[in-house]
Amino acid sequence: MTSIAVIVLRNGEVGDNYLLGRIVSCWRESGIQVHLLRGPEATVQADLAILHVDLTTIPGDYLEFARTFPRTLNSRVTDISKRRISRNIVHPGDGYEGPVIVKTNRNCGGIPERRMFGRRKSLQGAIYGLRRRLPWTLRNELRSSEYRLFTAVRDVPRLVWLNSNFVVERFLPEVRDGYYCLRTWVFFGSQESNSLSYASEPIVKSSNVVRRELIPEVPDELREIRRSLGFDFGKFDYSIVDGRVVLYDTNRTPSIGSLSREQFLPQARHLAAGLGSFIDGLTYSPRAMPEVVP
Numbered sequence: 001m002t003s004i005a006v007i008v009l010r011n012g013e014v015g016d017n018y019l020l021g022r023i024v025s026c027w028r029e030s031g032i033q034v035h036l037l038r039g040p041e042a043t044v045q046a047d048l049a050i051l052h053v054d055l056t057t058i059p060g061d062y063l064e065f066a067r068t069f070p071r072t073l074n075s076r077v078t079d080i081s082k083r084r085i086s087r088n089i090v091h092p093g094d095g096y097e098g099p100v101i102v103k104t105n106r107n108c109g110g111i112p113e114r115r116m117f118g119r120r121k122s123l124q125g126a127i128y129g130l131r132r133r134l135p136w137t138l139r140n141e142l143r144s145s146e147y148r149l150f151t152a153v154r155d156v157p158r159l160v161w162l163n164s165n166f167v168v169e170r171f172l173p174e175v176r177d178g179y180y181c182l183r184t185w186v187f188f189g190s191q192e193s194n195s196l197s198y199a200s201e202p203i204v205k206s207s208n209v210v211r212r213e214l215i216p217e218v219p220d221e222l223r224e225i226r227r228s229l230g231f232d233f234g235k236f237d238y239s240i241v242d243g244r245v246v247l248y249d250t251n252r253t254p255s256i257g258s259l260s261r262e263q264f265l266p267q268a269r270h271l272a273a274g275l276g277s278f279i280d281g282l283t284y285s286p287r288a289m290p291e292v293v294p
Contacts, residue, residue, distance in 0.1 A: 002279060003033040005046035007066060009053055009116070010039035019235070019254045020052055022268035023188065027275065040065035048278055050074065050233065054253040055113060056081050056106040071278060074252050076230025081105050085229065085250050088170040090153060092161055099171040101203075102148040102160055107251060110141030110165065140165040147203055172246045173202055174239035179211075180204055185218055185236045186254065187226070189277025191270055194218050206257040221245045232278070 049069035182204035235254035
């Protein structure tokens, strides 16, 4: 029997809010054994492990633990911060003067780190809690709905440049038919889904999408970025501007938003079949491409 180990934080879960949680349900229904390992102290025999630690940077003890398995997916993806993955970061005096967007350097607005540090009765936890109540330029996290847009670099507050929790990127939106667009590529091994979302607001989120459609082609440039970063499983948010890929975000622990189990089931079954990319002789059969996308 095939056995999979999913490595999460000591207080972590892989619930239905995570894409992997829905995929795991499909595996279990097909008879594949899945173990949830909370922290690097856990022990279990498994054919394959998946590193599903919901932090921007993977702690060293988790990486060492991941190396004890015959193969661990996403073990090379140790840092998904904007400074690591973005090609469009702006620095003072670098000559760029156009529109920019201010984001957190950490993934998902820095929220996962706040959840971890906020529970600690330590100086670090106290500082993290205090900074949440400060003016936005001094904070350590910003949700995507709180990202700041500026029409020119000169308009960015000086404190933003001094705050290491933030990055300033060129604002490079894809606009089609009067809508702002966001492309989302989700993949597990050889299985994938690629979608295009439309919104009236410049920062496209699941809550403001007015239309979403599946698109067939994944740019070769994006596939090369995936190879170079070492992703086995994950989600990339990107756009196509002037014929070039603009990568906005990468995520190795993607969530699925508000979609129900029934809505997402075709997508989960399709991606679950990607397990065969990593385990020889696995008979898990792929299903048809999904009609509903996250």
